[in-house]
Amino acid sequence: MPPKTVPPEAMSAEEKFNALANLKDKLEDNFISLGQLLSEIKRSKLYLYKGYENFKDFVEMEYQLSGTLAGKLMSTFDLFIEEMDIDETEVKEIGFDRLQMIKPFMKNADWNVRDEWIHKAEEMPFKELREHIKELKQKEKESNIDLKEVYIEQFWEKMTGWFNCSRKELNFKLALYFQDADLDNIKKIIKERQRLFELETQNKKE
Incomplete structure (x- = not known):
């Protein structure tokens, strides 16, 4: 026994x-x-x-x-x-290794998404699952980069148009502006706005 x-x-x-x-x-x-x-x-x-x-x-x-x-x-x-x-x-x-691969996609996901990942982990060959996850991460990375680049381009267009100057000249003007600015306060503002930007970006994807 x-x-x-x-x-x-x-x-x-x-x-x-x-x-x-x-x-x-x-x-x-x-x-x-x-x-x-x-x-x-x-x-x-x-x-x-x-x-x-x-x-x-x-x-x-x-x-x-x-x-x-x-x-x-x-x-x-x-x-x-x-x-x-x-x-x-x-x-x-x-298996432990497969679970580590799918875990980041499941932590805050709804139950349907979680069930889908469990099914993938059970059915897909290890190499295929790894490549699938790699592709998803790459697409997410590219998507985030693209949205940031769009935002940056919109900023440059707005600011160079407002000051009627080149990007090089605008950089000089920004340097003058930030020279005596409260950098700690600016850092806090940027951190909060970046958080909101990323949250809004994530919501649009969903």
């Missing part, structure tokens, strides 16, 4: 530490359990029990896991198991 599996929330602190050590050597087979254990340890701040002030130092020193990898394991468990409630067997069959 196989030994009974104890869920992480029912384990003692030492049992969790030991389970983590046993699972980490076979990451691809155990990434769900690892993510669950790491989430539980971080949430419960059990790293303090081992004398560490923060979770990152704990996983890196005790288990030689990078903080980045630990974060990926936890976020994978949180998104696909906890939030989306996908069957663990299905998640394991998709």
